[in-house]
Amino acid sequence: xxxxxxAPAATLHGPSLRQRFAARGxxxxxxxxxxxxxxxxxxxxxxxxxxxxxxxxxxxxGDWLANYRRFFSDAFLYDTxxxxxxxxxxxxxxxxLLAVPIAFRVRLMRHQxxxxxxxxxxxxxxxxxxxxxxxxxxGPQGWFNRTLMTIGLISEPLKLVxxxxxxxxxxxxxxxxxxxxxxxxxxxxxxxxxxxxGATLGASSWQRFRYIYLPLLMPxxxxxxxxxxxxxxxxxPSAVLLGAPAxxxxxxxxxxYQAAFEEYDYSMASAVAMIMGFVQLxxxxxxxxxxxxxxxxxxxxxxx
Amino acid sequence: xxxxxxxFEEVRLDRVSRDFGALNALRDVSLxxxxxxxxxxLGPSGCGKSTTLNCIAGLLPVTGGAIxxxxxxxxxxxxxxRGFGMVFQNYALFPHLNVRQNIGFGLKMRGVPKxxxxxxxxxxxxxxxxxxxxxxxxxxxxxxxxQRVAIARAIVIEPPLVLMDEPLSNLDAKLRLxxxxxxxRIHNELxxxxxxxxxDQDEALxxxxxxxxxxxxxxxxxxxxxxxxxxxxxxxxxxxxGFRNKLRGRVVANESDRIILDVEGAKISGVAREGLSLxxxxxxxxxxxxxxxxxxxxxxxxxxxxxxxxxxxEFVGTAHTAGGLDLVFRSHHAVEPGANIHLRAxxxxxxxxxxxxxxxx
Numbered sequence: 001x002x003x004x005x006x007a008p009a010a011t012l013h014g015p016s017l018r019q020r021f022a023a024r025g026x027x028x029x030x031x032x033x034x035x036x037x038x039x040x041x042x043x044x045x046x047x048x049x050x051x052x053x054x055x056x057x058x059x060x061x062g063d064w065l066a067n068y069r070r071f072f073s074d075a076f077l078y079d080t081x082x083x084x085x086x087x088x089x090x091x092x093x094x095x096x097l098l099a100v101p102i103a104f105r106v107r108l109m110r111h112q113x114x115x116x117x118x119x120x121x122x123x124x125x126x127x128x129x130x131x132x133x134x135x136x137x138x139g140p141q142g143w144f145n146r147t148l149m150t151i152g153l154i155s156e157p158l159k160l161v162x163x164x165x166x167x168x169x170x171x172x173x174x175x176x177x178x179x180x181x182x183x184x185x186x187x188x189x190x191x192x193x194x195x196x197x198g199a200t201l202g203a204s205s206w207q208r209f210r211y212i213y214l215p216l217l218m219p220x221x222x223x224x225x226x227x228x229x230x231x232x233x234x235x236x237p238s239a240v241l242l243g244a245p246a247x248x249x250x251x252x253x254x255x256x257y258q259a260a261f262e263e264y265d266y267s268m269a270s271a272v273a274m275i276m277g278f279v280q281l282x283x284x285x286x287x288x289x290x291x292x293x294x295x296x297x298x299x300x301x302x303x304x
Numbered sequence: 305x306x307x308x309x310x311x312f313e314e315v316r317l318d319r320v321s322r323d324f325g326a327l328n329a330l331r332d333v334s335l336x337x338x339x340x341x342x343x344x345x346l347g348p349s350g351c352g353k354s355t356t357l358n359c360i361a362g363l364l365p366v367t368g369g370a371i372x373x374x375x376x377x378x379x380x381x382x383x384x385x386r387g388f389g390m391v392f393q394n395y396a397l398f399p400h401l402n403v404r405q406n407i408g409f410g411l412k413m414r415g416v417p418k419x420x421x422x423x424x425x426x427x428x429x430x431x432x433x434x435x436x437x438x439x440x441x442x443x444x445x446x447x448x449x450x451q452r453v454a455i456a457r458a459i460v461i462e463p464p465l466v467l468m469d470e471p472l473s474n475l476d477a478k479l480r481l482x483x484x485x486x487x488x489r490i491h492n493e494l495x496x497x498x499x500x501x502x503x504d505q506d507e508a509l510x511x512x513x514x515x516x517x518x519x520x521x522x523x524x525x526x527x528x529x530x531x532x533x534x535x536x537x538x539x540x541x542x543x544x545x546g547f548r549n550k551l552r553g554r555v556v557a558n559e560s561d562r563i564i565l566d567v568e569g570a571k572i573s574g575v576a577r578e579g580l581s582l583x584x585x586x587x588x589x590x591x592x593x594x595x596x597x598x599x600x601x602x603x604x605x606x607x608x609x610x611x612x613x614x615x616x617x618e619f620v621g622t623a624h625t626a627g628g629l630d631l632v633f634r635s636h637h638a639v640e641p642g643a644n645i646h647l648r649a650x651x652x653x654x655x656x657x658x659x660x661x662x663x664x665x
Contacts, residue, residue, distance in 0.1 A: 191394070191396065193392050193394060193396035194396050194398060194399075196361075196363050196383070196390075196392070196396065197390070197392060197396035197397075197398070197457075198398075198409070198413075199362070199363070199382070199383040199384050200361055200362075200363070200383050200384075200386075200388060200389065200390040200458075200467075201384075201389075201409050201410035201413060201457065201458075201461060202384045202387060202410050202413045202414050202461060203384060203409070203410075203413040204384055204413075207413050211409070211412075211413075212398060215400045216399070216400055294400075295399065295400030295441075297399055297400070297441070297443055298399060298443065
């Protein structure tokens with residue numbers, strides 16, 4: 001704090017040190033960042049750096065890239081990237097595709113809060129409870145299959161759990177509310193007068209969406225996609241409980257778990273975690289970079 | 305000139321109503337607008353003037369009555385099917401499109417060939433004097449320029465009717481005067497038919513061929529600016545037309561076209577604008593310009609001066625009577641606040657109206 005105290009000499013010749021610091025955005029309020037900085041240093045930066053270094057010191061010996069070489073030479077390991085992407089990307093896209101029309105409808109509703117509460121429930125339930133519910137509901141003896149069989153639509157139960165679709169359904173249920181709330185906030189952030197202007201200029205409702213809303217929403221959709229994608233990419237409980245963890249839903253986090261807690265090879269597990277991180281980062285950077293193709297200014301019609 | 309507005313004879317509002325739940329925002333509004341007219345909808349906020357405009361544009365469905373464009377009914381059409389050009393209060397320019405794309409938007413939606421869009425947009429740019437700005441985004445323009453883009457965008461689709469919703473309210477005073485003249489010039493050059501919503505009587509008086517005064521969702525008076533200014537039909541219209549002094553009194557004599565009120569013991573005579581019976585409560589409405597400082601005599605009120613404001617050519621003063629009536633007057637000479645003076649009005653400049661409450665529906 002001493003450094004921020006005004007220097008008496010400086011007051012004679014212009015702004016004090018404190019004022020000069022404040023002009024650059026440093027004042028006493030800046031210090032409030034310190035706890036958060038310590039928090040993220042201890043809980044994120046340190047473990048990340050530790051894991052990063054650990055991944056280059058293989059347990060079984062060998063050179064520093066041995067873990068990565070093992071990962072990318074073993075189909076059982078490197079296939080997990082594709083399997084995880086195969087789950088996370090379609091789920092995220094589906095959630096976004098579902099969220100957009102619903103958000104457009106909800107923005108006009110009066111009881112938004114009630115609907116929002118109902119939609120947020122799956123977030124608070126947690127993945128395990130959702131998985132348990134789906135096991136009962138979609139299982140061979142669950143009432144989804146039984147209803148379809150009673151109506152006569154199917155003669156044998158559909159296999160909907162312990163495979164790809166079980167995990168898919170669970171990710172949609174737990175991921176949708178999050179995607180929806182983000183989408184809703186972007187959609188309601190656009191001045192409704194823009195749509196009215198479009199209508200008086202002769203644009204049909206599809207044209208108003210295509211030429212007014214969509215271009216203004218693309219940057220928001222990109223961020224929503226990234227956040228939803230990262231959530232889906234780190235799927236673990238539902239891939240184990242509802243999927244086929246040895247087969248089609250052997251996602252990358254399972255590979256990391258097995259390395260760490262079945263082989264007790266923390267170095268290898270760190271390498272898997274690093275690969276997982278970089279795949280996510282690659283997709284997120286690519287999506288965010290594409291925002292540059294779109295307009296990114298304020299989404300209202302005037303300076304106000 | 306290739307921007308040729310669609311031709312028609314008249315737009316008719318036939319007993320148009322609009323309810324919001326229990327609230328009647330508009331009640332049985334009937335109005336006929338002839339081609340090439342400039343109509344101002346004037347009224348205080350909440351009077352239903354913007355609601356009327358939105359109903360005509362199709363942004364709000366009417367809950368009663370009908371709107372006709374010559375012999376075709378338009379109130380059942382969606383806004384995109386009506387083809388009326390609208391200028392919004394906040395301009396509602398598309399922030400992601402540049403000036404050229406904003407103006408060409410309506411033509412593009414109609415599937416007009418690119419070459420023709422370019423030609424018409426160029427012409428519209430010339431009409432609103434925005435050449436050289438066509439590649440800027442709305443955020444890079446000043447308020448007045450944004451206003452010009454909004455107008456160009458509305459007229460380039462060649463609408464039968466141009467609707468403007470308080471288009472000047474976001475501009476500073478100087479720009480407002482400039483754009484007011486521009487709006488009238490563009491209206492004349494195009495031979496447009498314009499409906500213009502405003503709460504500013506100056507704007508309405510200077511722009512419009514006819515003014516429609518609305519209050520509480522009801523049309524109070526329709527007429528030329530001169531008619532409204534000189535012969536307001538109701539007290540609230542008079543209020544809007546600058547009759548700032550409204551003196552409540554009681555009718556004590558009623559002789560053909562002169563009527564005499566008792567206002568706090570003083571006899572004020574004026575012209576009756578509404579039917580009034582002896583003994584009924586009434587208001588004498590007087591413009592500040594028509595009050596002059598003078599000697600005690602007929603048509604005079606004794607007042608005590610409260611404030612005196614210098615306005616360049618003259619002073620504007622406020623004063624109150626012994627009974628607590630507030631008055632605004634103009635004077636060429638400064639009067640000391642606290643002084644007791646007499647204010648006189650020529651009786652032909654005093655309009656007498658029925659009690660405001662009775663005047664309403």
